[in-house]
Amino acid sequence: MQSFVGTFTNKLDAKGRVSIPAPFRGALQAQGTEGVFCIPALGLHAVKGFGQIFYAETREIVKPHHPLYDQKHAMLAAAVFSQSQHLSFDDDGRVRLPDDLIAHAGIKDRVCFAGLDSIFEMWNPETYAPVRDARMQQALAAYEASGKSLP
Amino acid sequence: MQSFVGTFTNKLDAKGRVSIPAPFRGALQAQGTEGVFCIPALGLHAVKGFGQIFYAETREIVKPHHPLYDQKHAMLAAAVFSQSQHLSFDDDGRVRLPDDLIAHAGIKDRVCFAGLDSIFEMWNPETYAPVRDARMQQALAAYEASGKSLP
DNA sequence: CGGTTTCCCATGCTATCCCATGATTTCCCG
DNA sequence: CGGGAAATCATGGGATAGCATGGGAAACCG
Numbered sequence: 001m002q003s004f005v006g007t008f009t010n011k012l013d014a015k016g017r018v019s020i021p022a023p024f025r026g027a028l029q030a031q032g033t034e035g036v037f038c039i040p041a042l043g044l045h046a047v048k049g050f051g052q053i054f055y056a057e058t059r060e061i062v063k064p065h066h067p068l069y070d071q072k073h074a075m076l077a078a079a080v081f082s083q084s085q086h087l088s089f090d091d092d093g094r095v096r097l098p099d100d101l102i103a104h105a106g107i108k109d110r111v112c113f114a115g116l117d118s119i120f121e122m123w124n125p126e127t128y129a130p131v132r133d134a135r136m137q138q139a140l141a142a143y144e145a146s147g148k149s150l151p
Numbered sequence: 152m153q154s155f156v157g158t159f160t161n162k163l164d165a166k167g168r169v170s171i172p173a174p175f176r177g178a179l180q181a182q183g184t185e186g187v188f189c190i191p192a193l194g195l196h197a198v199k200g201f202g203q204i205f206y207a208e209t210r211e212i213v214k215p216h217h218p219l220y221d222q223k224h225a226m227l228a229a230a231v232f233s234q235s236q237h238l239s240f241d242d243d244g245r246v247r248l249p250d251d252l253i254a255h256a257g258i259k260d261r262v263c264f265a266g267l268d269s270i271f272e273m274w275n276p277e278t279y280a281p282v283r284d285a286r287m288q289q290a291l292a293a294y295e296a297s298g299k300s301l302p
Numbered sequence: 303c304g305g306t307t308t309c310c311c312a313t314g315c316t317a318t319c320c321c322a323t324g325a326t327t328t329c330c331c332g
Numbered sequence: 333c334g335g336g337a338a339a340t341c342a343t344g345g346g347a348t349a350g351c352a353t354g355g356g357a358a359a360c361c362g
Contacts, residue, residue, distance in 0.1 A: 011343070015317085019342050034152065039302055042291065048302040058302075059268055061294075067270045068190065068199060068231070072293075077267035078283060079290030080302070086156045086174065090318065092342080119302050162353070166307085170352050242309070244351080 002030045002053060004115030009125055011110055016102065017094045018111045020049075024120060025093050027051065035088035036095060038122070039080070040104040044131075047101045047122040054118055097122075153181045153204060155266030160276055162261055167253065168245045169262045175271060176244050178202065186239035187246065189273075190231070191255040196278050198252045201270040248273075 001023075008021035020028075020036060028036055033051035041048050058080050065073035087095040097111070105124055112125040114132070123131070152174070159172035171179075171187060179187055184202035192199050209231050216224035238246040248262070256275055263276040265283070274282070 013344070015345090017343090022341060037156065041302075042287075050302055054302060062268060067201070067205065067267065069193060071194070074195075074267060074272065075286045075289050076293060078265060078286045079294070081154070081156050081268045082158045082265040082272075082283075083287075084156050086152065088318095091320070094342085096317065164354070166355095168353090173351060243353085245353090247307075 002027050002051075003117045004049075004120040005117070006115050008113045009110055010113070012097065012102070012107060016096050016099065017090070018097055019092070019094045020089065021113050022093065024049075024113060024115065025089070035086055037084045037086055038097075038101055039084040040101060041121065044121075045104065045106050045124070045127050047097075047105050048119050049113075049122060050119040153178050153202075154268045155271040156268070157266050159264045160261055161264070163248065163253070163258060167247050167250065168241070169248050170243070170245050171240065172264050173244065175200075175264060175266065176240070186237055188235050188237055189248075189252055190235040191252060192272065195272075195282075196255065196257050196275070198248075198256050198273040199270050200264075200273060205269050 004024050004027055006021075006023060008024075010019045010021065012018045024036075028051040031051040031053050033055075036049050036051065037055060038047050038049050040046075062073060062076045062080075065076065067073050067077075085098055085101070087097070089095060097107070101122075105122060106127055107122070107124045110125050112123045112128045114121045114123065114128065121128075155175055155178055157172075157174060159175075161170045161172065163169045175187075179202040182202040182204045184206075187200050187202060188206060189198050189200050191197075213224060213227045213231075216227065218224050218228075236249060236252070238248070240246060248258070252273075256273060257278055258273070258275045261276050263274045263279050265272045265274065265279065272279075
């Protein structure tokens with residue numbers, strides 16, 4: 001299983017460590033990813049996490065542009081690769097969540113992991129609750145509007 | 152991990168030395184590169200850094216052209232190889248950043264390293280901030296136009 | 303011989319490794 | 333089917349190693 005499924009909430013300890021849920025860790029390993037890539041979510045107080053597969057897809061987008069002679073390369077690559085951070089696991093499957101990501105997501109002592117198939121999100125559970133409800137509302141509305149089926 | 156991911160800011164000391172961020176050093180080593188190659192960025196007040204992999208790719212581009220009888224050889228090779236500098240690490244993972252590169256990037260006392268997968272950039276942090284913001288703006292639009300979205 | 307550069311050591315901070323614990327689940331065998 | 337053993341997992345804390353940084357002494361070069 002290379003995808004991220006389910007929702008889990010783990011503790012952030014005094015050293016800024018958090019256990020990546022075992023299923024997600026398994027998915028990352030299945031992708032051939034050492035550790036995990038994290039990036040602040042645009043326009044959301046959340047952190048997005050992903051592995052080798054999404055990384056490789058992004059690399060394909062950037063690849064046609066020459067790193068030295070095409071400004072588009074830097075533009076496309078900077079948005080993903082320089083904003084991302086590569087975190088590695090300790091022997092117990094934890095990562096040290098960098099302070100800037102903790103701050104961006106407004107995380108205090110607990111981290112909520114939400115699997116979204118190809119990537120996952122990390123939230124402060126309190127911040128996430130209303131967001132999750134709103135997303136479900138939207139999905140429901142779309143379902144009703146399209147004659148009881150989601151596209 | 153042979154790629155450059157993340158953003159790091161280190162100090163340039165009085166002797167013109169700067170620590171290459173440990174993850175980048177690891178990537179260079181994984182590429183089999185002794186030290187690091189640096190070249191002033193075209194049209195940007197920045198320095199681009201890279202290792203063996205990008206070096207080899209560039210060599211492949213130049214290869215079809217004969218060194219003596221094809222003018223393109225000199226043009227391509229000059230643009231990359233003659234402009235580049237090979238810097239080696241001291242025992243603590245630092246390099247002496249040559250004065251012309253420091254001047255080109257307008258670096259004062261701090262160096263910001265931005266990973267772009269196959270290469271990385273070195274900036275004066277103050278110069279980089281607005282550039283980074285502009286790139287994020289443009290990239291957001293570009294990724295949306297391509298149907299792919301940022302994570 | 304001045305100005306570099308290169309090597310080496312010292313330091314404080316942080317991340318990493320390692321071990322221990324308890325709770326839960328899975329597994330195996332009677 | 334049941335019950336105990338073993339494995340998995342999240343969590344905590346102490347010890348160790350790595351990293352960025354500063355500075356001094358030896359080697360190098362014009």
